[in-house]
Each structure stands twice: as structure tokens, then as C-alpha cells.
Amino acid sequence: MAIPSAPAAAKSPSPPTRSILRDTAFLRLWAATTASGLATWALPFVLGLAVLHRDLGAAGLGLVLAARTAGFLLAVAVGGVLADRHSRRAVVLWSALAAAVAAPLLAAGLGRSLVLMTAAAALAGAGQGACRPAFQALTAETVTGERRRQANAAMTMAVRSSTLAGPALTALLAAFLDVRVLLLGIGALWLVAALVPAKGAAGPVATARQAGFRAEFMEGIREARRHPWFLAGLAALVAVIALGYSATSVALPLISRDRYGSEWVLAAAMTAYTLGALGGALVVARIRPRSQGWAALAGLAAYGFAPLSLMLPVPAGVVVAAYAVAGIGIELFNVPWFTATQREVAPDKLARVSSLDFLVSYGLAPVGLALIAPAVGYFGVTAVLGVCAALCFLVPAAAALVPTARHFARSAPARD
Structure with a gap:
């Protein structure tokens, strides 16, 4: 026989969320x-x-x-x-x-x-x-x-571990x-x-009246445009990847050789970046800031410390530390970014919006690499690194001013 519950003196605590x-x-x-x-x-x-x-x-x-x-x-x-x-x-x-x-x-x-x-x-x-x-x-x-925040953190840790362990x-x-x-x-x-x-769940059944590929892809673009925070965050991501990451990819091997006289700075910086990213994923899986969009964009802007450290005559340890900070910051952005996209975008358009994310960020990276190398030859490595560092800081800051960017949502979400 069930025991009657006591009068509602206090609301019973909700059961803990099952670990992912x-x-x-x-x-x-x-x-x-x-x-x-x-x-x-x-x-x-x-x-x-x-x-x-x-x-x-x-x-x-x-x-x-x-x-x-x-x-x-x-x-x-x-x-x-x-x-x-x-x-x-x-x-x-x-x-x-x-x-x-x-x-x-x-x-x-x-x-x-x-x-x-x-x-x-x-x-x-x-x-x-x-x-x-x-x-x-x-x-x-x-x-x-x-539990999607934990799941996305675990997924990004898998990617970073693969980067470290694969080679x-x-x-x-x-x-x-x-x-x-x-x-x-x-x-x-x-x-x-x-x-x-x-x-997984079954997708929609294809019918003769189903829209063509171009129409469906444009539907995904229209869905992305419904979320100003997404467009702003994507612009900030492109600035960091196509300019900041491309500049450091070209400059780090040169500076490791010419300024420090050894390849170990190159290896140590890239290892610190990956380890920092793993640490950032662990942190972001457990911490939920009130203004998660602003916190994520601040993390993305932290990549600017990498080109900044390369343009200044600092000890090698400072360069390695800057890359570790950049790695932490990139995951402070990635996990809330993926989680917000999964939460805010219409489920039947989620894959198309995600593909737009990958297409723009990855697609412009080779363009950045193609432009950075001749720019370094013409203007010098210090000037190019300075411009790229400034843009890594300024573009995410500008993105934070866009409506809905503060929470990566139309309103402050109660839970991720």
C-alpha cells in the first residue's frame, strides 16, 4: 500500500540529471x-x-x-x-x-x-x-x-583528443x-x-511534391537569418578562423625557427592549444554563465592572444601560454554555440543550418591562408599579425552588440 505524501510543505527536489x-x-x-x-x-x-x-x-x-x-x-x-x-x-x-x-x-x-x-x-x-x-x-x-551541453562538450573533447592522439x-x-x-x-x-x-528518428518521407535541393538549402539560410545571434557569431567565427588562425598557421613555424631557433616552440604551442581546448571543454560542461552568448564570444576573442604573442618579443613560454588560453577560449565558444544551435533552430532545419556553419567557417579558411602568405611577404609578419589580432578581439566584441547575442537565444534560456 502506498504511503500518502505529506502535505505540500516543500517541493521535493527534482532527481539529478542522469550522466551523459x-x-x-x-x-x-x-x-x-x-x-x-x-x-x-x-x-x-x-x-x-x-x-x-x-x-x-x-x-x-x-x-x-x-x-x-x-x-x-x-x-x-x-x-x-x-x-x-x-x-x-x-x-x-x-x-x-x-x-x-x-x-x-x-x-x-x-x-x-x-x-x-x-x-x-x-x-x-x-x-x-x-x-x-x-x-x-x-x-x-x-x-x-x-544534457546537450554535456554531450557537446564530450563531442568536442573527442575531436580534440583525435587531434592530439591521431598523428x-x-x-x-x-x-x-x-x-x-x-x-x-x-x-x-x-x-x-x-x-x-x-x-535515430526517421526523417520526413520524400514525396513528389518535395522542394528541390536549392529551395531546401535556401530554407536553411532563411532559418539562419531568423537568428541574429547566429549570423553575428558566424561572422566572428569566420574572422577568427580565416584571419587569426590562418595568420598564426603561417607565422608560427617561421617565428619558431627564426626567433627561437628551434622547432620545439611550434610543437609546444600546438600541443598547448589542444590541451587548453580539452580543459575548456571540461570547464564549459559544468559552468553555465548567466550571459552565455557574451561569455562564448569572449572565449572566441581570446584567440587574439595567439597572434599577439607572436608579434611581440616575448619569452617562448609566453607564446605557449597564449596558445593554451586560445585553446580554452575556442571551446568556451564551441560548446555553447553548438548547444544553442540545437536548441534554437527548428529541428527540421537543424542539419541545413549546421551545414551553413561548417560551409562558411571551413570554406573561407583556405581563402584566408591563400591571402595571408602574400600579405606577410608584402607588409611583413608583424603588421599582419597585429591586424589579425585586433580583428580577433574586435569582431567578436561587435558581435556581442547584436540583439539576442547575449544569451544566444531570443530570451534568456532557463536551461541548456
Whole structure:
């Protein structure tokens, strides 16, 4: 017999939120994301080993990597439309399988056919690109609203861990395995990404009256325009990636060699950036500032300390510390950014808006790299770094002034 509850003297506390690490469906999705991240970061390293072994020339390496980038950019928009039109799980399955098929094709072309390798790299990039918006939308389907912040923090930690462990693990395996075997291993990782995630919710059923690709993609753009905070944050992200990140990518190796006389500053700075990002993801999973949008944009602006440290005659330790701060800041932005997008954007348009995010931020990064190098040659590295550092600070600050940017929402959300 049930015992009657006492008169309502005090409201009983709500049960604690179940840890995201105890959610089997999320853990399967996390494992798939980690596998895809390892495969993504390992491929350029393995192809670099092929250059060292003289199975691939430097020009061939550039062509193959460019084809992968082109495949990514073309597929990320298509993947967003498909993931909103059909099952997100099915899009992850088929796009990851495409990347898995590309791996043995790369192995078959290595040392024999640059044309085959270029086509296979484009296929690998297309699989990777189509996966990205589908993974974002599948996370929102798999995890309930109040736990999405933890889920996104865990996802970004998987990406950062892959950045740190992927090349190191590949270098270790390269001591025992042939380059072709390593390429087949990358294909096996993509098979894990394809087959491990649990089944998500079914997407809308395609009908004869369904809008065409262009119309559906434009629908995603219109949805993005409904959220001023999203457009402002995307502009700030582009400024940091296309200018700040591109400038430091060009300048850091030069300054490590010329000012400090050693490559260890380059290695230490990049390691500090990744470790800082891991720490930032841990912090942001537990802390919820009142003005989460402003806090996120402040974190993004912290990347400006990286180019600032490179333009000043400071000890090497200051450069390493600046990169650690930049890494922390980038995840203080990423996790609330992904969480807000999953919360605020209409669920049936989430993949398309996410694809727009990846398309703009990743798509303009090569443009920034292409412009920074000649700018450094013409104006000098110090002037270019100074301008880029200033923009890293100023553009996020301007984005914070946009209506709805304070909370990354139309109104202050009670919970993430």
C-alpha cells in the first residue's frame, strides 16, 4: 500500500540529471564521432608518410589534399539538406561508408595512379563533409535538451583528443606497418563511424511534391537569418578562423625557427592549444554563465592572444601560454554555440543550418591562408599579425552588440 505524501510543505527536489556517460545511445554516437575524427586527422599524416617513402610527390600531396577539401565543401551543403530530408542515421551511414570505400582506393592508387588517388580523396572528403551536419543533428535527436551541453562538450573533447592522439598513434603504427595498411586502417575507422551509432528518428518521407535541393538549402539560410545571434557569431567565427588562425598557421613555424631557433616552440604551442581546448571543454560542461552568448564570444576573442604573442618579443613560454588560453577560449565558444544551435533552430532545419556553419567557417579558411602568405611577404609578419589580432578581439566584441547575442537565444534560456 502506498504511503500518502505529506502535505505540500516543500517541493521535493527534482532527481539529478542522469550522466551523459551512462546513455548507451549517446556513447555509441560518441564512439562513432571519435572514430571519424581519428580517421580525419590521420589521413594527412599518413599521406605525409607516403611522401617521405617517395610513394607520393609533394605536388601530388597538395593535389590530393586539395581534392579532399573540395569534396568536403561540396558535400557539407548536400549533407545538410539530405539529413533534414531523410533519416540522420542513414546519412551518417552512407556518407561514412563512402569515406570507408575511399581508403582502399587511395591505397590502390598510391605509387601507381595520382588520378585515382585524387578521385578517392575527393570521395573521402565528401563522406566527411556529409557526416558533419548529420552528426550535429543526430546529437540533438539522441540527447534531451538539458544534457546537450554535456554531450557537446564530450563531442568536442573527442575531436580534440583525435587531434592530439591521431598523428601520434599513426606515427607509432608507422614503425610497424606499411602506408597502404595504415590507409586500410583509416577505412576501418570509417566503418566504425558508419555502423556503430544507434538508430535515430526517421526523417520526413520524400514525396513528389518535395522542394528541390536549392529551395531546401535556401530554407536553411532563411532559418539562419531568423537568428541574429547566429549570423553575428558566424561572422566572428569566420574572422577568427580565416584571419587569426590562418595568420598564426603561417607565422608560427617561421617565428619558431627564426626567433627561437628551434622547432620545439611550434610543437609546444600546438600541443598547448589542444590541451587548453580539452580543459575548456571540461570547464564549459559544468559552468553555465548567466550571459552565455557574451561569455562564448569572449572565449572566441581570446584567440587574439595567439597572434599577439607572436608579434611581440616575448619569452617562448609566453607564446605557449597564449596558445593554451586560445585553446580554452575556442571551446568556451564551441560548446555553447553548438548547444544553442540545437536548441534554437527548428529541428527540421537543424542539419541545413549546421551545414551553413561548417560551409562558411571551413570554406573561407583556405581563402584566408591563400591571402595571408602574400600579405606577410608584402607588409611583413608583424603588421599582419597585429591586424589579425585586433580583428580577433574586435569582431567578436561587435558581435556581442547584436540583439539576442547575449544569451544566444531570443530570451534568456532557463536551461541548456
